[in-house]
Amino acid sequence: MSDLHGQGGRAGAAPLAPGIETVGPDAPQFQVAAAHPRGMERRVALLFIVGLLGFAGFGAAYWQNSTNYFLGLSLGVGFLGLGAGMVAWGKYLMPRGPFSESRHPLGPSVEEKEKFVEDFASRGKVALQRRGFLVKLLSLASAVFGIVAAFPLLRSLGPLPKKLFYTTAWRRGSYLTTAYGRRVHVDDIDVGGVLTVFPGDDIGGALSQTLLIRVGQPGENVVTEPSRANWGPDGYLAFSKVCTHAGCPVGLYQRLTQQLLCPCHQSLFDIGPGRPAVPVFGPAPRPLPQLPLRVDSRGYLRARAGYDEPVGPGFWERGGTT
Template identity: 65%
Template structure:
């Protein structure tokens, strides 16, 4: 049983009208009221705990200083600083929670809504002065409005004209052209025998190595013969080579993972899966369109080149990507 000798009898928690001490609402309260007693059952213990905690924080902050001076590793720095802050916080919270008046206290709260009279006075003042100062100067008000409106429109110019170029045609083309050499990231032109069956590398046109939009995956799916992925693409895959835009048609990530056994390309961002043999058509995940295919040929010296650029915009969709081949109408 807790010791109850010094505390008044318990009260109903929901008794709104009866106050234990201090009389009725609004009357003065003496500091002798039990609400001013400290909250702790054993104030000495709470004080001791807070003192220990402050001392610990004192030591930790000192340790942090020493650690910083000696260029200690991250964990020593952080633990000394963290323990210092945390102990300081524990001490302060202990102080506030256990060694201060336990309450409860209250303060009155006015209703937020104003009275009709308050509102009428405010609106009246505002409107009557406005009448004198503004309504009689209608032309001035209109001119001010016109000048402000022009400023508002003009202020948009730097936003729309300086931040960046207009898209124009750049959404529809990459740097791949007729005759572009397939070039690896280290700048070497890719020759016919560079990749074995099942191999994959990322290639660029020779004038845009590393380009974010012209990045293309080159896959060798078989040793010989043209790979045909669809009608009209009979000559696009010479000697077992296929090339597709590496920019995912879903959200633009590089489609970087090739599963050799199933001939599938996987985008690691949202797991769209493309079937290489049928022209990188999406077979799984959120990608809505195939990866555009780059038509290839082998030149007289045995290097791989592009027959033309991509025949549709690469990458994710956008508002102006209309029509069957994606060109603007």
């Protein structure tokens, strides 16, 4: 018995054969793992004191409305002391084991299974088969409930997509307007300049956002492709700013290469004469739609028409190859 009071009873402990029931409290498995329990106890106590001081510090920091730094560090030290102390207590000052428990079969015994099948299946069979008509009626009623329940659950959430994806606020005659509500005049932008514009009635609109780029001199009609002969008056071009890949704003215009870059997934679009914003790099699958422009008699830039295709990323009903 004396080594119980010694160094955790570790000395001379021969491995015990499994399953032998003579293992008593003096067996090494029941001793603590620490060689010097008193010393470990002091260390755990120290950790708890550190934790206590940490929490007290948090209280003080909170009271003094201190910075995030002191609040978080004091709280962290509190948790650290408490946690480390508890782990050390469990690891070194409790019986080190190992202990075992046995596993039991997970599945049922044959008898259990048979009894359950009998109770459940045969009882149910009798109950249901006798009232076949009621079963059918109940199923029908439940199915109808399921269908009508889906309506308020789903349908009320939002409108049907219908035309939402096909149209923007741009229409024939819309003034090109800045985010601050100012109409854009033909003299406003120098060659190489860009500006985000909106139709006057949808300023800041996520779908109607359009990038106005001046690529040519006054008087120069920029033709991106033959079918768009008069869409780029006085060196101006306008493209939808909504990326055809994932809908991010195609916000970076590289003046030297005359390219638009989408910062989200790095699709690159060629802009300029004969370059109708065709993607040349990255995942974007389609060109950015172009907004036809004209300069009115007072020199304001206006849309000749709305976009002739849906702006932004694709969707199932979109169809077509443009």
